[in-house]
Amino acid sequence: MLRSSHAFAALLAVALPTSTSAAAPRSFKGEYTVSFLGLSVAKATFSSSYEGDTYSIDGSVSSAGLATIFDDTRGTISSKGRILGAQLQPEAFRADYKSGKKTSMIDIQFANGAVTATKVVPAPRKRNPRNWIPLGANDLASVLDPMxxxxxxxxxxxxxxGRTVKLYDGEMRANLTLTHDSNGSTSVRGYKGDTVTCKMGFEPVAGYRKNRKALNYLKNRSRIMVTFAPVGQTGVYAPIHATVSTKIGTLTVSAERFEATE
Structure with missing residues (x-):
């Protein structure tokens, strides 16, 4: 199934601009606000560094505003890997977070673009084989972590x-299909210029429970829009704004800072 924590990590992990150049090390900073029904519910900050054909990123996320009354969540996220031509090849992803008194962790290890090990704490409950779509032998090849x-x-x-991204969040495999919607422009701290907005389609592949209402809504009815901006002259584009419609309102992620720091 799609854990709320997994979706939270995937939605917040929007500051991973990557250099494809083997020049001097580069670093970037992204600061984001997450709002729901117009109210701020979370903050996220990510710092990325790139040297040669390697990348690493560390981030922190926390609930904010009224959300802290109902679910005080704080966590850290990290990702590292290599850059092979125009492709990212993750080596490790980890998310540690605490919601109230409950602590959780997701750790994913990769080799040659394929998942070799996954550890989730607390461990998922036993699945009912009658309604569970298990991961197949080829589902974890050439996948990307949420960052x-x-x-x-x-x-x-x-x-x-005009592309499809193969996502693995530690439990579920899904395809994210991007189709062109519009071109525009924006201005935030660190960036002023052109943007492109893609409509994102969500298609669960494996590692989820059939007929789950939340997944069916995301697949069939949700309107997911992601606006990308260029990261300097690297040839890389990262989200600067995103919206996800739900049954009870719209979730919005907006960058307050989007800039190179070196």
């Missing part, structure tokens, strides 16, 4: 959309 999945390598802004 790497948000990065697009493209020759130009017009070529950002």
């Amino acid at each position: 790497a999945a948000t990065v697009i390598h493209a020759d130009s802004l017009d070529k950002v959309c």
Whole structure:
């Protein structure tokens, strides 16, 4: 199934701009606000560094505003890997978070683009084989973790959309399909310029329970829009704004800072 913590990590992990150059180390900073029904519910900050053909990123997320009354969640997220041409190849992903008194962890290890080990704490409950879609032998090959999945390598802004991203969040495999919606522009701290907005389709593949209402809504009815901006002259594009419609309202992620720090 799609754990709320997994979705939270995937939605917040929007600051992974990656250099494909083997030049001097580069670092980037992203600061985001998450709002629901117009009210701030979370904050996220990510710092990325890149040297040669390797990348690493560390981030922190926390609930904010009225959300802290109902679910005080705080956590850290990290991802590292290699850059092979125009492709990211994750090596490790980890998310540690605490919601109230409950602590949780997701750890994913990769080798040659495939998942080799996954550890989730607390361990998932036993699945009912009658309604559970298990992971197949080929489902965890050439996949991206929730942070790497948000990065697009493209020759130009017009070529950002028109692709499918294979996401693995530690339990579920899903395909995220990006189709072009519109072009525009924006201005935030660290960036002022052109953007492109893609409509995102969500298709669960394996590692989930059939007929789950939340997943069916995301697949069939939710309107997910992601706006990308270029990260300097690297040829990489990262989300600067995103919205996800739900049955009870719209979740919005907006960058307050989007800039290179070196």
